[in-house]
Amino acid sequence: MSKYAMVIDMDRCIACHACEVACRSHYDVPVPYYRNWVHDLRPEGVYPDIKKVSYVGLCNHCDDAPCVKACPTGATYKRKDGVVVVDKDLCIGCGLCIEACPYGARYIDPVKEKVDKCDFCIDRVEQGVEPACVATCIASARIFGDIDDPNSKVSQLIANGAQPNVSSKVNVGPNIYYLDSHNHFPVVQAAFPPKVPNMPTPQKMWTKVLRPLFWLAIGGSFLGQLAAFSTQLFKGESDIKE
């Protein structure tokens, strides 16, 4: 079984945004949303010691994906090959997955009114073609492959020290790795740390307070009628006319 992952080589990326454009045109992603993005950070440091860092990001297809847990209907699910996808038929556009995602990788499509995000171009991959962003990258800064295969390029790059964007607070097993030899990655991590998955107030209320209360009420009413019915069976029926 394969498990797909991507490595982003920050040393090679020139921040041309071609991957972002390729993705947008391939999937008709409306502005201002992204399935795949390059966020240019402001230059850092003092001349001549200066850095210009870009954050190349997409869905991390996390092993322990908070979006999958948050989705009420099971529209968002993780395939066996590790790709997290959205079943558009089942999505009700509630946005709970957006709240849960640590990487801001999800948006509601304003036309379809359903959630959308990167799916590693799984339709292309299944036909043996690379994802659109990978195919278009002029510097080969995006490397896509199977990390279950130790000989794949991604496996080798991860063995060479590619890092996922995790923090001490949030580590949900992301599958996008960053390769960096100029100390640029810590800048990205400082600017875009993974966000703690959030659950909105109504869902918290339901989970913490209301659901237990309703379990009690339903259980109580069921047991009550069960007791009454048992008594009735036990006693037998009396003539109501007397």
Place this chain on the structure above:
Amino acid sequence: MENKNIKLNDDIVLDHDLLKGPRHLSFDEKRILATRVMKKHGVGGVTLHWVNAISWFLLIFTGTALLSASYLQFAPAWYINMMDGIFGTRGAMLHFHIAVGVFWVTTLLLYGIFGYKNYLLDFVKHDLTIDKDDIRWFPAKAKNLAGKLNHYEMPPQGTYNAGQKAYAVVVAFSTLTLMITGPIMAFHIGSTTIIQWSMMLHFVATMSVFAGVFVHVYMAALFPEERPAFFSMITGKVNELYAYLHHYKWWTEIKNEEHAFFAEELKKDGIDLPALHDCKNIANHQVNSKVYDMNGDEL
């Protein structure tokens, strides 16, 4: 009542004391009352009840299977798998849930719009409004169930008893909530915040009804004393003995209406019918050898 055209049946001995409050009935009185029927639900009410019941059944069975996230999950995993198997895909199940929901909302809207005068207003005013007797009923029923209070000492009840009314109020509010929150989720109306609150309210409304449905079904279908209520949801009619014992205020009301109807009929012939309290017998009325029930429907 000496009139060649109109006569009140006098073979039934039910004196006017009956109108002052429920009392123990003799065997004959019971026998007579048990053979007569009163109309409780119109064809509109009966139809709405069963359309509502079937819709709820389908919606609950698909809705519980749709909630698969662990923090929302209500049904066990095997049930969700089974329902997935029945529908093929969960997407198909969601579409089915929405289709039934649309049908249900449409039915209720038609009922509310076209039946506003004939059904809805009457139901809300007459059957849902809670009065003093209803408030007294709850502690009385508790005592009654504990065997400490005689049935005849219970506060007299209208078309529906206080327990039924309280549940009906919960169902009415839940129905309104579901009619609004369902379409919001199904058709993505409003921002994600609105959809998230709708989800929560949708569950609250459903579970409020669900918590009472066991009692509702048990009382109507299995509990011997209330069983006539179950058949009344098919035929629309209950026997008078049941009406007298369980819905005394309603029974009296119908008797008064019946009396007023015949007083009017008799007035056309120049006869003044005494007030109901002064009538010796309360019975089926015959006009021109036709027998009418309390609604003025010919029997």
